[in-house]
Amino acid sequence: MTLRRRGVLLAGLATLAAPARAEGGPLVQVWRDPNCGCCHLWMPHLRTAGFGVQDNVTRSLAGWRRSFGVPSDLLSCHVARVEGFALEGHVPPLAIRRLLTERPAGVRGLAVPGMPIGSPGMEVPGAAPEAYDVIAFGTGPHRVFMRFVGGDPA
Numbered sequence: 001m002t003l004r005r006r007g008v009l010l011a012g013l014a015t016l017a018a019p020a021r022a023e024g025g026p027l028v029q030v031w032r033d034p035n036c037g038c039c040h041l042w043m044p045h046l047r048t049a050g051f052g053v054q055d056n057v058t059r060s061l062a063g064w065r066r067s068f069g070v071p072s073d074l075l076s077c078h079v080a081r082v083e084g085f086a087l088e089g090h091v092p093p094l095a096i097r098r099l100l101t102e103r104p105a106g107v108r109g110l111a112v113p114g115m116p117i118g119s120p121g122m123e124v125p126g127a128a129p130e131a132y133d134v135i136a137f138g139t140g141p142h143r144v145f146m147r148f149v150g151g152d153p154a
Helices: 002-022 039-048 062-070 093-102
Strands: 027-031 054-057 078-082 087-089 105-110 131-138 143-149
Touching: 027 039, 039 054, 062 078, 062 087, 062 131, 087 093, 093 105, 093 143
Parallel strands: 027 054, 087 105
Antiparallel strands: 027 078, 078 087, 105 131, 131 143
């Protein structure tokens, strides 16, 4: 293979890989059930915050959750992964940014259990946003990582 041909092939491969990181930020891989009505509403919040998003629709999330180490007491409606960290539920982009900046020892991921009204992707017109905790989980006991009311830190 000539150097020119190899360069053209490498440029083509780079172009194929580009859409996954088109936003320029870290790639968040999301796994969601096709019947969920809110998971797809969380992803635009990530894109607006500068994350790349890969949407994976699957009938079963259990295997993904097990492989990422998401505790069963923190489940919500979708699971995601970013730079080796697990995300469960409607985790605000600000909390994800803090996680990626600080990379706290022993933390495997963040979760927003349930589906709090007003969390990113769970906005309900006319409804007051709920206060909720973003929980860090990993090698030690779960702990509050951040508190929010709607999409804003509390």
